[in-house]
Amino acid sequence: MADVDEILRQYWGYDSFRPLQREIIDSVVSGHDTLAILPTGGGKSLTFQIPALALPGTALVISPLIALMSDQVHNLRKRNIRAIVIHSGLTHDRIYDIMEQASYGAYDLIYVSPERLTSEFFRTRLRYININLIAVDEAHCISQWGYDFRPSYLKIAEIREYFPDAPILALTASATPEVANDIVDKLASHSGSSFVRFRSSVRRDNIVYVVRSSDDRLGTLVNILNAVPGSAIVYFRTREATQKISDCLTECGFSVNYYHAGLDRDERDERQADWLSGKLRILCATNAFGMGIDKADVRVVVHFDIPDTLEAYYQEAGRAGRDGKKSYAVLLAPPSSVDALLHRHEKVFPSKDFIRVVYQRLAEYFIVGEGSGLDAVFPFSLEEFCHATRMQYAAVRASLKVLEWSGYITLTEEFDDASKMQILVSPSSEELWTRLRIGSDPILDIIMRLYTGVFTDRVHINEDKIAVLLGIDRNDVYTHLSALDRAGVIKYVPFRRSPLLIYTTERKDSEKLHIPDEAYEFRIRQLRNRLSHIHKYATDTSNCRSILLERYFGETSSEPCHHCDNCLSRK
Numbered sequence: 001m002a003d004v005d006e007i008l009r010q011y012w013g014y015d016s017f018r019p020l021q022r023e024i025i026d027s028v029v030s031g032h033d034t035l036a037i038l039p040t041g042g043g044k045s046l047t048f049q050i051p052a053l054a055l056p057g058t059a060l061v062i063s064p065l066i067a068l069m070s071d072q073v074h075n076l077r078k079r080n081i082r083a084i085v086i087h088s089g090l091t092h093d094r095i096y097d098i099m100e101q102a103s104y105g106a107y108d109l110i111y112v113s114p115e116r117l118t119s120e121f122f123r124t125r126l127r128y129i130n131i132n133l134i135a136v137d138e139a140h141c142i143s144q145w146g147y148d149f150r151p152s153y154l155k156i157a158e159i160r161e162y163f164p165d166a167p168i169l170a171l172t173a174s175a176t177p178e179v180a181n182d183i184v185d186k187l188a189s190h191s192g193s194s195f196v197r198f199r200s201s202v203r204r205d206n207i208v209y210v211v212r213s214s215d216d217r218l219g220t221l222v223n224i225l226n227a228v229p230g231s232a233i234v235y236f237r238t239r240e241a242t243q244k245i246s247d248c249l250t251e252c253g254f255s256v257n258y259y260h261a262g263l264d265r266d267e268r269d270e271r272q273a274d275w276l277s278g279k280l281r282i283l284c285a286t287n288a289f290g291m292g293i294d295k296a297d298v299r300v301v302v303h304f305d306i307p308d309t310l311e312a313y314y315q316e317a318g319r320a321g322r323d324g325k326k327s328y329a330v331l332l333a334p335p336s337s338v339d340a341l342l343h344r345h346e347k348v349f350p351s352k353d354f355i356r357v358v359y360q361r362l363a364e365y366f367i368v369g370e371g372s373g374l375d376a377v378f379p380f381s382l383e384e385f386c387h388a389t390r391m392q393y394a395a396v397r398a399s400l401k402v403l404e405w406s407g408y409i410t411l412t413e414e415f416d417d418a419s420k421m422q423i424l425v426s427p428s429s430e431e432l433w434t435r436l437r438i439g440s441d442p443i444l445d446i447i448m449r450l451y452t453g454v455f456t457d458r459v460h461i462n463e464d465k466i467a468v469l470l471g472i473d474r475n476d477v478y479t480h481l482s483a484l485d486r487a488g489v490i491k492y493v494p495f496r497r498s499p500l501l502i503y504t505t506e507r508k509d510s511e512k513l514h515i516p517d518e519a520y521e522f523r524i525r526q527l528r529n530r531l532s533h534i535h536k537y538a539t540d541t542s543n544c545r546s547i548l549l550e551r552y553f554g555e556t557s558s559e560p561c562h563h564c565d566n567c568l569s570r571k
Contacts (some may be wrong), residue, residue: 002054004029008046011053011079018043020198022173027196028133028169029054035139037199042169042296044096049057051169052109053081057103057132058283060159061111063394064138065291066458069111076109080554085111086122087412091460098199099125104497114141115410128154131163131268134511136187136345140311141168143182144518146175146243147309152504152539153406157187168193171553174202174311177554202553203316206321209545211538213229214425215334218245221302222252225282230299231275232282235316237305239286245304246284256282259289262383269514290316296323306337306538308344309530310552313537333538350395352515359408360510361389362501380411380501405519407415408508412500419482420458422495424524427455442470443480444490458491462513523569541566 006015017025018036024047027034031557040043045516053061063069076083084098102110110129116122124217134156139148160168170183184195211263214220227231236242246258257271257280274280275297283289287307301320304335307313313331321327350358351509362368365385366378382400386393403409420498423444446466451459465482478494485492537548544560544567560567 001182001277004050007050007053011081012046016313017046017413020200021047024198025050025054028167031165031167032196033188033194035180035195035197037172037180037197037206039200039202040173040315041110041121041322042173042200043135044173046415047171048133048169048266049076049081049109051133052135055132055223057166058107059109059133059135060107060126060129060131061109061135061137062114062117062153063111064114064141064412068114068291069113073109082107083108083111086116087566092121096125097124099129102422103128111318111413113154113424114150114152115412115504117159118152123159126159131166134160134163134168136168137169138185139172139187140179140236142170142186143175143179144522145179145182145501145526147311147526148407151405152410154186154202160187161467167411174340174553176311176552180186180554182294201555201557201559202549203546203555203561204318204321205561206324207317208324209317209549209561210330210545211329212330212332212544212566213303213338214332214336215286215336217304217332217334218334220332221245221304222249223255224300224302224328225249226328228438230254231278231283231297233290233298233316233319234282234284234302235307236284236286237307239412241304242284242286249282249284251493254282255280256284259283259285261288261413268484277479287312287316288321289321291321294317294322296523297325298322298327299325300548300553302332304332306331306333306341306534308348308534310533310537310549311530313534314549314553329490331538338538341531341538345524345533347394347399348527349524350399351522352520354395355399355402355515356510357398358391359403359513360411360506361385363507363510365389367502368503369509370509371506373507374505378501380499382499402515402519402523406504406515407519408505408513410502410504419461419463419495420459420491421451421454423448423455423489424491425489444469444484458493463495541569 008017020036021043024034024036028047029049036044036047048061049060061069066087067084069087073083073085086095086098103125123426136156138148141147141148141150142156162165168187170187172183188195193230206533211219218222221234230461234245236245239262242258242260245255245356249256257274259271271280271283272289272293275283276293284462298320301317303313303316307316317329320329365388366376368376382393382397386396400409404411419567443466446469447454447461450466451461453459463474463477469479481490482494484490537545540548545564546561547557550557
């Protein structure tokens, strides 16, 4: 086994670990199943990346966040660490090649999305790989009591039976004692193992927690941004609000833009980069922003709307002050919002009849007949689906979540879908050969040379490679192929980033669709319980905010922070 301190210095250039990192790593490399609860920005990824390099073999990393996995793999490769990510956006042949290479020890880490564990092909090929560690990121997703339960996570306990000697490391940023116990029970249920547990305190002494109850939320927000200089995030529940308030703040003279999942990926990347570099001071965002973002100097995080859970609030507020300097987490909770909070579940959960309608419309949208569709994968835009079916966005999104909890579908994050092309005219077409004989179509000529099967099927092509070989700009390739597509010579689908929808069962008769209690009534009861806790946090005017958070997450500290709004009011 390699020395973990030397690995830290060699690949990351650090001389020491952050709090609890070394203890977690020592537990894992000693072969112990381990549960680690570290706050946002606590360095969770190193606790499995370093053991992956220290132990002989390959680490299997399971995460629901494709974008975050891709970013981690990209950064690991820059450090000359052999890492790869497998997700449903890859072709079967590409996945086969990765698994074949992995069986010969080609990778130090393999990242997979949880739905990959349901594939019999993947499970079979996985047995040929020397897995040294199973790391489960966002481990609260395995718990029925977790706020983001994902049914596909339940397959992890089955996978680990193939590798009885490989320790498992479960990681999450926040978990109540109930969720922590459930994580351990789910992952240990087939092996009877016991877990070593590490929990970092949720206390962040440099963050000042504040609740403001004014009905003038915009005015309060402007006052906060004027009073607290430095980088800021403002969170909203809806996409419309991000743009509306961003425009208002721009009129007030602030450097600001908005961010949500409905924007084009390139737009999101650009706005995120502008904010990270300091070109933008403020980002108005939905909860689609922030996961995996490591910006140390965020001075204030404001929640313009009250979140559904204290877990979500704590994680998002925790993006402030990662450099250890004084920062603020402000929740805007006017009486009207607080009064509506305990009834929010009534709007979040559509009726079962509506959910069945959504299931039927999906089948019609993708042309999936009854009894078919098992493991079918479709690029899926929720916005386009709602527009095509004239259904309300929020209700459809909530319905899809219930269908996922019920085990009928799986929704993934965005993946990179490579460009595809097929030549529609016959290989003997006079039009085609006229183009090539007079030398007016070198792009089409080189595509025919590079890609077999382009006459019979849509094949993946690489515009960058074509451009380099011809000594032209990539955009020239795109423009020319688009023109050929319009002329009917080819079918060209340019590169795009798209979420996926996967059928995890054969399509059922929607009228007979069974929505179990654990996916509907149980979830409603859970949401009501969580709303009651965030309601208490928003309305409590006597207890220290840090103590309220600590009690919710199972800590017993009674020492007040002395600087939250409630502590200061007592002074």
